[in-house]
Amino acid sequence: MVSRALMAKSALLFAAALSPIAAAQTVYPAKTVRIIVPFPPGSGADITTRLVAPRLGEALGQPVIVDNRAGAAGNIGAEVAARSPADGYTLLTAPASSAISQTLYTKLSYDLVKDFEPIALMAGVPFMLVVHPSLPAKNVKDLVALAKSKPGQLTYGSTGNGSSPHLTTEMLKLQTGIDIVHVPYKGTPPAVTDLLSGNITFMFANSLSVLPHVQTQRLRALGVTSAKRSPGTPNLPTIAESYPGFESGTWFALLAPAGTPREVITRINGAVAKVVQMPDVREKIVAQGGEPLSGTPQQVGTYIRSEVAKWGKVVRASGAKVE
Numbered sequence: 396m397v398s399r400a401l402m403a404k405s406a407l408l409f410a411a412a413l414s415p416i417a418a419a420q421t422v423y424p425a426k427t428v429r430i431i432v433p434f435p436p437g438s439g440a441d442i443t444t445r446l447v448a449p450r451l452g453e454a455l456g457q458p459v460i461v462d463n464r465a466g467a468a469g470n471i472g473a474e475v476a477a478r479s480p481a482d483g484y485t486l487l488t489a490p491a492s493s494a495i496s497q498t499l500y501t502k503l504s505y506d507l508v509k510d511f512e513p514i515a516l517m518a519g520v521p522f523m524l525v526v527h528p529s530l531p532a533k534n535v536k537d538l539v540a541l542a543k544s545k546p547g548q549l550t551y552g553s554t555g556n557g558s559s560p561h562l563t564t565e566m567l568k569l570q571t572g573i574d575i576v577h578v579p580y581k582g583t584p585p586a587v588t589d590l591l592s593g594n595i596t597f598m599f600a601n602s603l604s605v606l607p608h609v610q611t612q613r614l615r616a617l618g619v620t621s622a623k624r625s626p627g628t629p630n631l632p633t634i635a636e637s638y639p640g641f642e643s644g645t646w647f648a649l650l651a652p653a654g655t656p657r658e659v660i661t662r663i664n665g666a667v668a669k670v671v672q673m674p675d676v677r678e679k680i681v682a683q684g685g686e687p688l689s690g691t692p693q694q695v696g697t698y699i700r701s702e703v704a705k706w707g708k709v710v711r712a713s714g715a716k717v718e
Contacts, residue, residue: 423483423659424457430486430649431479433472433493435465437584438554439601443518443647444488446679447670454666465582468555468717469493470503477505481654483663487511491645491706492559494699498707499557500717507703511650513695514660515667516688518680521621521644522563522599523606524634525614527590530597535617535637538597542573550576552586552598557715560586560599562706563620563643565713570638590614601645602627602684619684620644627684646688646702648695660692 430448434440444461452459464472469492476487493507524535532538542549553561556579568575578595580586583604589595591613599620606628608614618634619625620643634641649667651660670676671687680687690698710716 423656423662424455426484427458427460428452428455428484428486429460429462430488431462431464431472431476432488433464433466433469433476434490434554435582435584436463437604438582439520439603439645440469440488440490440647442603442683443520443680443685446676447517447667450670450673450676451663451666454670455663468496468558470496470500470505473507474504476650477510477652479652481512481652481656483651483655483659485652486514486663487650488517489648489650489699490559491702492554494702495557495559495562495706495710497703498710499715502718508696508700510653512653512655512660513692513699514649514651515664515692516690516695516698517647517649517667517671518685519644519646519688520601520603520683520685521619521625522560523602523609523619523628523631523684524597524599524617525590525605525609526597526617527593528612528615529593530615532617533615534632535634538617539571539573542571542575546574547576549573549596550578552578552580552590552595554583554586555579555581556717557710559643559645562709562713562715563599565715566641566643566709567634567638569712570641599643606684625684626686627681648699664689664692
């Protein structure tokens with residue numbers, strides 16, 4: 396017969412062997428967390444993520460790094476994230492343009508709703524209508540009048556065909572009847588650079604990216620696309636004040652690959668909710684024209700599905716399509 400002492404020793408050895416496995420299954424995070432930003436440095440998604448990431452790392456007890464994977468209007472980075480292990484160590488910053496892509500692209504390698512678990516919204520940012528200071532337009536009606544006096548001569552930049560800024564400008568075209576020329580770019584930074592140089596006439600861009608240039612008078616802001624004036628720029632009128640019903644903007648959501656454990660989602664959600672309300676983080680988001688957000692994973696999922704449906708209608712109405 397096996398002695399009780401030997402049995403007890405075997406049990407202890409077995410428990411010791413299992414404990415690392417149990418710990419690995421229950422302790423999160425146990426290593427560095429990566430957030431894929433599917434746009435280049437300097438974009439709104441990048442700025443927002445870099446405001447949140449360091450404090451999120453402090454809250455989780457592990458480093459949180461930003462990994463820029465730009466290209467194809469955010470689809471390259473999104474696909475990388477969708478195909479990553481569902482363990483909570485690879486996350487994705489998804490902006491509003493991700494919802495647009497679901498209808499815009501006829502061949503998309505991921506599904507924003509089916510391939511991801513919603514975690515939290517980090518911030519919402521209206522677009523700012525900005526022009527080069529040399530342009531003789533002091534408000535949006537001036538710009539529309541100028542465009543009508545020079546049909547087909549004014550140019551506007553965007554972050555790519557079917558991007559949020561592109562479709563926002565298409566909304567302005569539909570509402571005002573102006574004839575302007577679209578110049579797509581691979582992200583916000585190159586578009587803003589060309590606008591600063593006077594190579595394009597105007598653009599809608601998230602205020603995180605262009606407000607610093609407005610404050611230094613290198614660009615002139617004509618309005619914001621939110622329904623109400625932004626707390627960060629209370630003196631800047633909304634486009635809706637001149638053209639009722641005009642509303643657009645972007646948001647930045649944190650997502651995880653589908654199948655990520657619920658307890659991991661809950662842990663990150665709670666941490667993000669605290670981080671975006673930290674005085675220094677909140678102050679920086681508001682100062683750049685944004686609004687800190689959060690929400691439960693369920694609320695974020697419902698919101699994203701509604702955005703996919705809303706922008707789907709706009710894409711189909713505009714006739715925009717990317718193969």
